[in-house]
Amino acid sequence: MKRIIALVISATLALGMFDACGASEKEKGKSDTIRIVWYPNESGGDQEEARNEIGKIVEEATGKKVEHKLTTDYSIAIEALANDGAEIGFTGAQGYVEAKKKNDNIVPLVVSSGKSGTLDDAVYYSWLAVRTGEEGEYKNGDKYEIDKIKGKKMSFVSNSSTSGFKVPSSSIINHFENDNLKEEDLMQGGKGKFFNKVIFGGSHQGSAVNLLTNKSDISAFCDTVLMNYIDVVSGEFNKVGTKYKISDKAEEPFTNLKGKEFVAINSTPVLNSPFVMNKNLLSEEDQKNLIDMFTSDKVSNNEKVFVKEDSDVKGFFTKTDKEKFLKVEDSWFNPVRELSK
Structure with missing residues (x-):
């Protein structure tokens, strides 16, 4: 019970921090900063280079500064997205479904393809x-x-x-x-x-x-x-x-x-896990530019994003053949929704 109470307090304080960072800038697209929230899996020190490379892509696409929000609990990341505390997140399919249920403005940005370069083996x-x-x-x-x-x-x-x-x-x-x-x-x-x-x-x-x-x-x-x-x-x-x-x-x-x-x-x-975005906080121009950048050949050929199997670089995605980011619709995640029924 003490551990549960501690987690609740931690989540509450963390969410307060997220909200404080962006409460006055919630008008769509007005903030000059884009916050990316990460699950605990990707929040470790050994993953900093991989996070920063994604941040550079976002900065190049939007012309805005990126702040990385690291978490120690899945629920903190999901609530940050749902409560307008972050513009972008890298979540699992279930995390996206949960955030979307809480806030319909949460939409998929991109998902990594399979080795075929399609969603068929993603x-x-x-x-x-x-x-x-x-x-x-x-x-x-x-x-x-x-x-x-x-x-x-x-x-x-x-x-x-x-x-x-x-x-x-x-x-x-x-x-x-x-x-x-x-x-x-x-x-x-x-x-x-x-x-x-x-x-x-x-x-x-x-x-x-x-x-x-x-x-x-x-x-x-x-x-x-x-x-x-x-x-x-x-x-x-x-x-x-x-x-x-x-x-x-x-x-x-x-x-x-x-x-x-x-x-x-x-x-x-x-x-595959999606990058998701909060369209309540991002202008339509930023949304389009983000999708265009993430799905570009420049990013698919970026060896710090799609890391070659024999590379010493630590990243979130592996390049074995034609892997790249693809735009994906909300309906693609329906099989995960079905698991909760």
Whole structure:
């Protein structure tokens, strides 16, 4: 209960800070500053260069100064967007849906394509992972199954995370259909509950740390955030049964976990995460210029944005073929909305 109260106070203070920054400049397009709010996953010090590169793109598109708003909780970022505390955000699909529900002025800016350069394969992957050496418990013959996760200690990311909660919880609910589970049944563990214990990492990195420090038996997190910290030991990236280890070059929060290994016993495709914008705070000209800039060849060829696989640059997106940003409509996120029905 103390932790919940602390989070509420933290969120309230943070939202007050966001509102104070922009309350007097809410008239559309009048502010000379554009605030970009980031989830905890992208708020770390090791991601500063990637954030700054996105900021430069926004500044070039609009001629305005960018302020980066870093957060420690998903809800703070979502509320900042919904309460006119930020012009732009990088959210998961679920975070966008939640912000849109609170404020209809929140609209998609762009989403990263798949390797085809289209939306057809614009997905990343949600993993359920266990520590190496314990993966055999979840095998039935040569196949991995999630039947044995019941009664375990589980770590999710945040209940506002698409790949760190929404998708894995939906998979669990569907697999254990005879248990008649609901989302709320998976959010708290204990006697008589589906899981023995449930914790939230607050970020994908945090959920992985929970697994590798034995706080959880199973953790949910995604490939795109963890890829900057891991190496493949055996198997193929994003395939079920692939073994990974924390890289010798991994930075916080994995500096003391280098060499630790885990196995993905489940891997589920998820709609790519969008950049979103608050059209109540951005002029139509700024909106158009942002879309034109993000979808330009200049940005798709920017190796600090779409990072080559063999590069030492740390970014949010990987360039393997024709990846780029694409304009996307709100309806593209309907499959995620359906998960909440």
